[in-house]
Amino acid sequence: MELRRQILTRYVTPLREGGSLPALAEADDGFDYVVKFRGAGHGKKALIAELIGGEVARALGFKVPELVFLDIDEDFGRTEADEEIQDLLKSSRGLNIGLHYLSGAFTVDPYVNEIDADTASRIVWLDSFLTNVDRTVRNTNMLRWHGELWLIDHGASLYFHHSWSDVDKASLTPFAYIRDHALLPRASRIAEADHALRQRITPRTLQKIVDLIPDEWLEWDDSDLSPRELRSAYSRFLVQRLANSNIFVKEAIDARQRLI
Numbered sequence: 487m488e489l490r491r492q493i494l495t496r497y498v499t500p501l502r503e504g505g506s507l508p509a510l511a512e513a514d515d516g517f518d519y520v521v522k523f524r525g526a527g528h529g530k531k532a533l534i535a536e537l538i539g540g541e542v543a544r545a546l547g548f549k550v551p552e553l554v555f556l557d558i559d560e561d562f563g564r565t566e567a568d569e570e571i572q573d574l575l576k577s578s579r580g581l582n583i584g585l586h587y588l589s590g591a592f593t594v595d596p597y598v599n600e601i602d603a604d605t606a607s608r609i610v611w612l613d614s615f616l617t618n619v620d621r622t623v624r625n626t627n628m629l630r631w632h633g634e635l636w637l638i639d640h641g642a643s644l645y646f647h648h649s650w651s652d653v654d655k656a657s658l659t660p661f662a663y664i665r666d667h668a669l670l671p672r673a674s675r676i677a678e679a680d681h682a683l684r685q686r687i688t689p690r691t692l693q694k695i696v697d698l699i700p701d702e703w704l705e706w707d708d709s710d711l712s713p714r715e716l717r718s719a720y721s722r723f724l725v726q727r728l729a730n731s732n733i734f735v736k737e738a739i740d741a742r743q744r745l746i
Contacts, residue, residue: 487694491555497563519584525577530703532641533583539616539640541695546686549636551585591631596668606672607679614734616643619663626668653719657726660737670742680735692724
């Protein structure tokens with residue numbers, strides 16, 4: 487399991503609908519990427535969440551744009567006139583992450599676009615597992631591209647790492663925020679999704695995904711743990727959460743019952 491690594495060559499435009507000011511940029515392979523910057527918002531932790539969340543979703547069979555490591559050097563974006571963007575790019579020198587840009591894709595509206603119960607239930611399960619707070623009606627982070635449903639933007643997943651107090655306790659949380667999920671009303675087969683998805687991913691796969699995290703993203707000012715220790719904590723969180731999926735599955739089913 488491996489991600490490509492490219493160098494960003496041209497800043498195209500900011501995507502101001504994103505809270506952390508992502509951007510559309512071109513890399514040295516000639517492709518455009520939606521870039522998430524290490525100098526924005528929650529910084530490196532958001533990039534880790536994007537990496538783990540996207541690759542877990544892919545391992546479970548969901549359509550996710552290719553994730554690519556993207557290098558920024560000191561010359562990138564130098565001609566950008568916006569001072570806020572200039573500061574962001576300066577603080578993001580080094581390794582960032584990008585999603586392959588799906589040109590022509592449109593945002594999925596759960597009130598307009600039909601999504602079957604099985605698909606909805608699997609996405610609800612995924613976001614409960616990842617503790618992803620950012621797939622709401624206001625911001626679904628789902629795209630329709632070439633007739634298929636694609637999942638994007640998992641940077642708000644794994645929110646436990648912003649406090650990092652008790653990883654074992656965090657892995658067993660029911661995830662009450664699932665009540666706000668855009669697809670919860672349609673997710674009538676969550677128990678069946680749990681049975682199916684637990685068969686598709688293993689602790690070994692989760693470990694391989696965690697091993698993708700670059701060392702430079704695991705050097706935190708608010709932690710004395712080494713990159714190896716932090717990777718171990720992420721792996722433990724995911725493996726324990728998978729083994730105890732009944733906790734968040736029950737919460738999701740109960741939340742749906744309260745809705746309907």
